[in-house]
Structures are given as structure tokens and as C-alpha cells.
Amino acid sequence: MTAMTDNAMPVTPRAIRDEMIVFAIMTLLLLIVPLTDLYPFFVMQALCCALLACAFNLLIGYGGLLSFGHAMFLGTGGYVTAHAAKVWGMPPEFGILVGVAASAVLGVVTGIVAIRRQGIYFAMITLALSQLIYFIYVEVPFTHGEDGIQGIPQGHLFGFLDLSKPTVLYYVVVANFLFGFLIVFRAINSPFGEVLKSIRENEQRAISLGYKTDQYKLLAFILSGTLAGFAGSLKVYVVQNASLSDVEVSMSGLIVLMTLVGGLGTVFGPVVGAFIIVATQQYLAGFGSWVTVIQGSIFVACVLLFRRGIVGEIAHFFRRSL
Amino acid sequence: MADAGMAGTAAAPSASNAAVLSVQNLEAWYGESHILHGINFDVSPGEVVTLLGRNGAGKTTTLKSVMGIIGKRAGSIRFDGKEIIRASSDRIARMGVAFCPEERGIFASLDVRENLLLPPAVRNGGLSMDQIFELFPNLKERLSSQGTKLSGGEQQMLAIGRILRTGARFLMLDEPTEGLAPVIIQQIGQTIARLKKEGFTILLVEQNFHFAATVADRFYIVEHGKIIDGFANSELQANMEKLHTYLGV
Numbered sequence: 001m002t003a004m005t006d007n008a009m010p011v012t013p014r015a016i017r018d019e020m021i022v023f024a025i026m027t028l029l030l031l032i033v034p035l036t037d038l039y040p041f042f043v044m045q046a047l048c049c050a051l052l053a054c055a056f057n058l059l060i061g062y063g064g065l066l067s068f069g070h071a072m073f074l075g076t077g078g079y080v081t082a083h084a085a086k087v088w089g090m091p092p093e094f095g096i097l098v099g100v101a102a103s104a105v106l107g108v109v110t111g112i113v114a115i116r117r118q119g120i121y122f123a124m125i126t127l128a129l130s131q132l133i134y135f136i137y138v139e140v141p142f143t144h145g146e147d148g149i150q151g152i153p154q155g156h157l158f159g160f161l162d163l164s165k166p167t168v169l170y171y172v173v174v175a176n177f178l179f180g181f182l183i184v185f186r187a188i189n190s191p192f193g194e195v196l197k198s199i200r201e202n203e204q205r206a207i208s209l210g211y212k213t214d215q216y217k218l219l220a221f222i223l224s225g226t227l228a229g230f231a232g233s234l235k236v237y238v239v240q241n242a243s244l245s246d247v248e249v250s251m252s253g254l255i256v257l258m259t260l261v262g263g264l265g266t267v268f269g270p271v272v273g274a275f276i277i278v279a280t281q282q283y284l285a286g287f288g289s290w291v292t293v294i295q296g297s298i299f300v301a302c303v304l305l306f307r308r309g310i311v312g313e314i315a316h317f318f319r320r321s322l
Numbered sequence: 323m324a325d326a327g328m329a330g331t332a333a334a335p336s337a338s339n340a341a342v343l344s345v346q347n348l349e350a351w352y353g354e355s356h357i358l359h360g361i362n363f364d365v366s367p368g369e370v371v372t373l374l375g376r377n378g379a380g381k382t383t384t385l386k387s388v389m390g391i392i393g394k395r396a397g398s399i400r401f402d403g404k405e406i407i408r409a410s411s412d413r414i415a416r417m418g419v420a421f422c423p424e425e426r427g428i429f430a431s432l433d434v435r436e437n438l439l440l441p442p443a444v445r446n447g448g449l450s451m452d453q454i455f456e457l458f459p460n461l462k463e464r465l466s467s468q469g470t471k472l473s474g475g476e477q478q479m480l481a482i483g484r485i486l487r488t489g490a491r492f493l494m495l496d497e498p499t500e501g502l503a504p505v506i507i508q509q510i511g512q513t514i515a516r517l518k519k520e521g522f523t524i525l526l527v528e529q530n531f532h533f534a535a536t537v538a539d540r541f542y543i544v545e546h547g548k549i550i551d552g553f554a555n556s557e558l559q560a561n562m563e564k565l566h567t568y569l570g571v
Contacts, residue, residue, distance in 0.1 A: 194440055198429045205427035208389050209441045210415035210488060 015321030016189060019267050022322055023185070026268065030174045039282075040170045041238070046278040047177040048235040053258040053270030054184045055227035061265035062188050063220040064200030065115070066123045069130025070255050072110070073225040075137060075247030077103045077232030082149040082242035083142050092157045096176075096233040103229020104222060106133070111221035115214055118203070127249070134247045148243030152236055163237055176234050180227050185267060187223060196220055257295060261302050263309025268322050272311050342367050342492055342523045343388065347397035350380075350387045350547075357383045359547040360397070365492075365525050370518050372526040372534040375544035376570060381527040382424060384544065385494045388525075389421045390414045401492070416444045420490035424497045424527075426481040428469035435465045437480055441488045448489035457513055458483055475506035482513065493517070494525045499533050511536055531569055543568045 033043050052074055059065045081099030084090040090098065114125045137143045144150075154163035163169045187193050198206040199213045206213050236242055245251065254277060262273025277295065284291050306313045315322040341364035350358040358380050365371045373381045386392045388399055390411035399407045406414050415421070429437055438454060438461075455462040458479040464472060472480060478498055485493060495514075499507045507530070514524060514537045528534040534541065535558060543551040545568065553561045 191439075194432060194436055197431050198440055201429045201431060202427050204391060204411075205423070205429075207411045208391060208415055208421050208423075209484075210412050210444050211442060212412050 018320050018322065019185070022268055023181075026271070027178060030178075031171075034167055034170060040166055042278065042282050044170060044173045044238045045235070045282070046275045047173055048231045048238060049255075049258060049278050050271040050274035051177050051180045051234070052228050052231040052255055053262065053274045054181055055224045055231065056255045057259050057264065057266075057270040058184050058187060058227070059220055059224040060259065061269075062193055062200065063196045063217060065217060065221065066119075066256075067114075067126040067221075067224070068123045068249075068252050068256070069110070069126035069128075069133075070225070070228050071247050071249065071251035072130040072133040073103045073106060073228035074232040074235070074251065074255075075242075075244075076106050076133065077229030078236050078242040078246050079137060079143055079149065079232075081233035081236045082152050085155065085236070086149060086152050087142070091159070092155050092163060092237060095155075095236070096230070099233030099236070100226055100230045103232070104226040106229070107222035107225030108218075111218045111225065115217040115221055127252070130247070130252055131249065134244070134249070137244060137247050143242070143244070146244065148241055150241045152240045152242070154237050154240065169237065173234055173238060176230070180230055181271075183223075183227065187220075188267070192216070192219070254295075257299050259309075261298060261309055263312030263315070263322075266309065266311045266315060266322055269309045269311035273309065276310075340367070341365055341400075342402060343525065344400040345384070345388065345398070346400075348384065348387055348399060349396040350383050350392045351394040352383075352392070357547050358387065361387075361544070361547070361549055363542050363549055363552070365523060367523055368518065368521055369539045370514065370524040370526060370537050371540050371542065372528050372538035373542050373544050374528060374531060374534060374565075374569060376568075377529070379544040380547040381544050382496055383547075385421060385496050385525065385527055388414075388494065389419065391421075415488070415490070416442075418445050418490045419492050419494065420485035420488055421494045422481045422485050422496060422498065424500060426477045428472070428477050428480055430468065430470040433466050433468055434461055434472070434480060437469055437484055438487055441484055443487075443489050445489035445491070447491070449483075449486040454483040454486060457486075457516070458509075475502050475509075478502060478506070478510065479513075482510070486517075491521065492523045492525070494527075496527045497529060498526070499528065499530050507533055529569075531565065541565075 034040060052070070056067065056070050059067055077099040080102040081095045084098045085092070085095040110126070110129045114122055114129065117125055138145060154169065156162050157172055161168050161172060163172060195206065195211055195216050199216060203213050232246060258273035258277045259270045260273065261276055262271065263269025280294055280298070281291060284294060287294065302309065308316055311322050343365040345361055345363050348358055348361040349356070361380070361384055373384060375381050383392060387395050390406070390409055395407055397407065398405060401417060401419060404417070406417065429440065432440065438451060460476050461479055461483060464476060469480070482495065482498065498510050502510070511533060518524060526534060526538060538555060540554050541552060542549045551564065551568065
């Protein structure tokens with residue numbers, strides 16, 4: 001929590017200008033990836049995780065609500081989109097839409113239950129709900145249990161963008177990531193974001209100023225869950241499957257790790273954190289299950305040595321908002 | 323010592339049905355601890371009323387109870403004629419009660435401008451940013467400073483300025499002079515006097531009796547969770563000896 005507060009900077013015009021410059025650089029880098037030797041599949045996976053971490057960061061970094069169950073949104077978005085695409089034959093735009101809608105509904109239902117408590121109790125409720133959803137997905141036939149939904153057709157987005165072509169798919173994922181990122185960016189730089197920050201810092205004071213803080217927390221939870229579902233839906237078209245691994249508790253832990261490593265309460269931290277964690281999975285795959293040990297070591301190092309996260313430390317050093 | 327009920331009515335210059343705030347037999351608890359044991363007082367429109375008392379007497383708890391921050395309460399709190407003892411804190415705020423807590427509650431990650439823009443407008447007539455800067459010129463110079471980078475005096479000005487933005491006409495200020503330099507205390511005093519002149523009703527909690535004497539119309543003495551005495555500012559000199567006994571000054 002201390003790290004989170006340390007990263008919090010007022011949204012001055014200069015801060016927004018800094019963030020816009022970094023956003024432009026990030027966009028440019030993403031656009032030129034196909035021209036480099038970088039593996040596009042890795043970048044697409046990382047972007048899906050980055051969107052997921054950004055959604056999670058909106059809740060913890062700005063609302064102060066630590067969810068240990070965000071994998072339920074990722075998995076729900078993924079499963080529903082996968083089912084819609086494979087069984088119902090929906091085109092990608094509608095597949096993504098129903099996946100996102102399902103996550104939003106799940107966000108409403110779980111949010112109403114979870115936001116009634118704070119701190120560790122909120123985290124435990126989200127964890128319990130996530131486990132509940134996990135066991136539902138283990139049992140219901142449409143998820144195909146351990147096998148998951150495989151061989152999902154990528155189809156044509158809007159009827160003309162052939163997602164089976166890697167370059168087209170890459171730019172579609174980039175565009176969707178930037179869209180989701182900008183929603184989060186807009187939310188945290190809006191009056192809604194200011195109220196969220198005030199709730200994070202002193203909820204009682206925000207209430208006594210006249211805010212119904214439960215409504216704001218619920219809205220943040222739903223928005224965060226919906227965007228996490230959006231990431232899950234996108235991921236389906238990248239990896240062409242939806243499996244239980246996306247709903248598991250370890251995935252929820254991974255989301256926390258990505259955000260912490262990058263920088264809690266920073267705009268770009270979750271993106272950096274997601275790239276680092278996905279890179280460890282991708283490029284250190286040869287170490288087998290030792291990857292988990294490496295990730296654990298990164299987590300410990302992060303907590304002990306740079307509690308603000310990578311972006312948080314850089315922002316703190318240069319006294320900039322990133 | 324006068325009993326609570328007598329004190330509440332003896333010093334009140336107006337009938338309770340005309341009062342903006344009327345507190346009757348207010349009791350409050352922190353968990354198992356019984357803090358307020360039947361508080362009675364009224365605040366009339368346009369008045370500055372001060373609750374005086376020693377540390378731990380129940381002054382802050384009284385304000386928090388009015389604001390709905392204390393979970394367990396009993397008795398009656400009527401604001402603008404409406405019973406609010408069961409109302410939630412946010413609803414009380416939206417009815418036009420503004421509370422400036424002792425710890426000021428400045429949001430650290432927001433700058434001065436954002437802290438001032440944050441409060442919702444609960445009624446028409448909230449002060450504009452320019453009006454706030456006219457009251458507290460220091461704030462204009464620190465507009466982009468983070469809340470925690472302000473001095474104690476500036477934080478207090480920001481905390482008062484923030485509640486004035488809401489449009490609330492009934493202000494509850496909890497020890498606004500605590501820990502401040504004399505020159506800042508003087509500025510806060512002038513602000514309170516000006517707000518009173520503009521028709522604001524103010525309920526003040528103070529330990530600094532000398533400050534309270536310059537701004538308040540009436541005083542209530544709180545001790546052990548009860549109002550034990552009350553008098554108007556015009557009766558101050560006559561009650562000075564008693565007051566010294568009550569406050570131990």
C-alpha cells in the first residue's frame with residue numbers, strides 16, 4: 001500500500017503531457033514490431049496480459065481494491081468468446097462483444113458481493129468467487145473441462161480483416177490493446193478517477209464529502225472486470241484456445257505480479273510488468289517448472305529492492321508521472 | 323453544574339424548532355465504550371456555536387455523530403427540521419452539512435486544485451475557485467502542490483476551502499487552529515468571522531478558548547460526554563471563573 005501511495009502523483013498538465021509522450025513512443029514501438037526480429041506472437045500475448053494488468057491496476061492502483069480473482073474475468077471473456085466463435089460461428093467482432101458482455105455481467109454480480117468489504121476481506125471474497133467460477137468451468141460441458149476449447153477459428157474481423165494472417169492479427173491486437181489502454185487512461189484522468197483516488201486514500205472522508213463511495217467502487221470493479229474480459233476475448237484469437245489455465249488462481253497471482261513488477265498505480269507499469277513476466281515464460285521456457293521459481297524470485301526482489309516497481313522507480317527518480 | 327438539558331435550553335437564544343441543528347439526548351459508542359451520555363444543544367441559523375472541553379470530553383465524537391461517522395448512536399439529531407440520526411454520512415453531507423475534521427483529511431495524491439475540485443456540489447451557492455482564493459490567497463500560490471507538501475496552515479485552509487465548494491451552509495470545524503502559528507490562527511479567525519457575516523452557520527470544536535472567544539456567539543461546555551454548561555458570548559466575562567475551572571486553564 002505504501003508503494004501504491006508513493007507512486008501517486010497529481011494529474012497536472014505536465015504529468016498528462018509526459019504520459020502522452022510515453023504513450024506516443026509506446027504506440028510507435030508497437031507499430032514497428034513486425035519490421036523487427038521480435039516474435040509477434042510473444043508481443044500479442046504480452047499485449048493481452050498488459051491489458052489485463054492495466055484493468056487490474058485501475059482497481060488496485062487507483063481504487064485501492066486488491067482483487068485476487070481477476071482471472072475469472074479473463075477466463076469468462078475467453079470461454080464465452082471461444083464458444084461464440086466455434087459453436088455459434090460468430091464473427092470476431094461479435095465474439096469479442098459477447099465475451100466482454102459476459103465479463104461485465106460477471107463484474108456486476110461479483111462486484112455487488114465483493115465491494116461490501118475492504119482490504120484483506122475484499123481480496124478474500126474475490127479469491128473465493130474466482131474459485132467458485134473455476135469449479136463451475138471445470139464442471140459445465142461447454143468448456144470441455146481439462147481439454148478446453150481448442151481450434152477456435154479466427155475468422156474475418158468486420159468481414160474483411162483476415163485474422164489468420166499474422167500481420168493483420170497483430171495490428172488488430174495492437175489497436176484493441178490501445179483502445180483498452182486509453183479507456184483506462186481516460187478513467188484515471190477523469191473526475192471519476194479523482195474520486196477513486198480519494199476513496200483509496202481516505203474513504204471515510206470521501207463519504208463525508210457527500211460521495212456514495214460504494215457506487216464508485218462498484219463501477220471501478222465492473223469496468224476493471226469488463227476490460228479484463230476484453231483481454232481474455234482478444235487472447236482467444238491469438239492463441240486459438242480457451243483453457244482452465246486462464247481461470248486458475250495462479251493466473252490471478254500472475255496478474256498481481258505483473259502489476260507489482262511494473263509499478264502499482266502507474267500508467268505504464270502494468271504494460272512493462274506484463275512484458276517482463278510473459279518474456280520470462282516465453283524465453284525461459286527451457287527451464288521448465290523453474291520458471292515459477294524465477295518469477296517468485298523476481299517478485300521477492302521487487303518487494304525488497306524496488307517497491308514502486310520498475311516504472312514507479314523511474315518515475316520517482318525523474319519526478320515524473322508515468 | 324447545570325444538567326445537560328438545562329444547559330442546552332438555558333443558553334439557546336432561539337426556540338429549537340427554528341434551529342438549523344437540534345441535538346437531543348445524543349448518545350454514542352465506540353465499540354463497547356460509551357462516549358456520549360445524552361448531549362443536548364441547538365444551533366440557530368447564522369450562529370457560530372463552540373463546543374469547549376478538555377481532551378477526551380466528547381467534542382469530536384459529537385461532531386462525528388452529527389456527521390453519521392460514528393456507527394452506534396442513539397437519541398435525536400434534527401437538521402433543517404429533518405431527523406438524520408439514521409441517515410448515512412454521504413446523505414447527511416448531501417443535505418448540506420459540511421465537516422472539516424481535525425486531521426483535515428487532505429488527499430495526498432491530489433494537488434490543491436484537485437482537492438478543491440473534488441467535492442460534489444450538494445447545493446447551489448458553493449464558493450467558486452476565485453472566491454476560495456480570495457479567502458485564502460496562499461492556496462492560489464500552491465495550486466499545483468501535492469496535498470501533503472503543504473504546511474499545516476495551508477492544509478487547514480484547503481480543508482475549509484474544500485467544504486465551502488460544496489454549497490453547504492452549515493459547517494462543522496473540528497479544532498481548526500490546532501498546531502498552527504498565531505498568524506495563521508488569526509487568518510482562520512478572520513475567515514470564520516467573514517463566513518458568519520455571509521450567513522454561514524458554524525459549529526466549532528475548540529480547545530483554544532482564546533480563539534473561540536473571538537468568533538463564537540455561544541459556548542457549550544462538554545465534559546464526560548455531556549453538556550454541563552452553556553452561555554452566550556455576552557455572558558463570557560461573568561462566567562470566566564467557571565470556565566477556567568471547566569477547562570483547567
